[in-house]
C-alpha cells in the first residue's frame with residue numbers, strides 16, 4: 001500500500017522517517033514545493049531501508065501520488081515562524097489558520113486530482129479547521145485530522161511518569177481541538193484498569209493541583225519542545241505513521257482523532273474507529289459535566305476560527 005507525504009520540512013521528514021522505519025506502507029512518495037529537498041530526504045532515508053521492513057521511498061510530483069491509500073499533508077508555516085509560541089495567547093496554533101488555509105486551497109485539489117480515493121490526513125496546524133478547509137477543497141469527505149491523538153500520547157506519558165508505570169498500561173485521552181482548549185477526559189483515565197481518581201485518592205494527593213500541572217505540561221508541550229529545538233516534529237511523525245497503518249491495514253483501531261462532528265459543525269477529535277475508509281465510526285464518550293462544557297468551548301473556538309477563513 002502506498003503513502004504520500006506532502007511537505008519535506010521538519011514534520012514531513014519526521015513522518016517519512018517514522019513511516020519508513022516502522023514499515024507503515026510498502027511505498028512512500030515525498031512531495032515538496034522544492035523537489036530537490038524531497039529528493040535529498042528520500043535518498044537519505046532510502047539508504048537506511050535495507051535494515052528495516054521492505055519499503056520503497058522516493059520523491060515525486062503530485063501526479064506520483066496516484067494509487068495512494070493515505071496522503072498526509074504537513075505543508076505550511078509552523079508555530080515558531082507564525083508567532084504561536086506564547087503560553088498566554090489563547091489563540092495558540094489557530095493563529096496559523098489564515099496562511100495555512102490558503103496553502104491547503106492550493107495543494108488539496110492537486111492531491112485529489114492524482115489520488116481521488118486517498119484518505120487525507122491533515123497534520124499542518126491547526127489540523128482541525130484545516131481538515132474542514134481540505135474537505136471543502138477536496139470535494140469529498142475522506143478527510144481526517146491527526147487531532148488530539150498526539151496530545152493523548154502526551155497525556156499517557158505524563159500520567160505514567162506520575163505513577164511510575166509503563167505508558168502502555170495507561171488508558172487516557174484528550175478530545176476536542178489540538179489546541180489550547182483541548183479537553184482532558186479525567187473521568188475515564190485509568191492505569192492498569194484502575195481509575196486515576198481512585199489512585200490519587202489512595203495516595204492522598206490533591207487531584208485539582210495534579211490535574212492543573214499535568215494539563216499545563218501537555219497543553220503547552222509543543223512550546224516547551226520548540227523552546228529547546230525550534231520545531232516539534234518527532235512525536236507527530238510517529239503518531240502520523242501509526243494512523244497511516246490503521247488505515248492501510250484496515251485495523252479499525254479506536255483512537256481520538258478529528259473528523260467533522262455535525263452536532264458541533266466543525267472537525268474535532270472524539271474516539272473514532274479508523275480503517276480503510278479513514279474514520280469508519282465515531283463513539284460518544286461518557287463525559288463529566290466539566291468535560292462536556294469543555295468540549296462545547298473547544299468547538300466554539302474552532303467555529304470562530306473557521307468562520308474567519310470560510311468563503
Ligand SMILES: NC(=O)c1ccc[n+]([C@@H]2O[C@H](COP(=O)([O-])OP(=O)(O)OC[C@H]3O[C@@H](n4cnc5c(N)ncnc54)[C@H](O)[C@@H]3O)[C@@H](O)[C@H]2O)c1
Pocket residue numbers: 006007008009010011012032033034074075076077078079096100103107122123124125126127146147150178231232233236
Ligand atoms: N499536528 C501536529 O500535532 C503538529 C505537530 C508539529 C507541527 N505541526 C505543524 O506542521 C506544519 C509544518 O511544520 P514544520 O516544522 O515541518 O515546518 P517547516 O517550516 O519545517 O516546513 C514547512 C513545509 O511547508 C512547505 N510550504 C510552506 N509554504 C508553502 C506553500 N506556500 N506551498 C507549498 N508548500 C509550502 C515547505 O516547503 C515545507 O515543506 C506546521 O503547521 C506545524 O505547526 C503539527
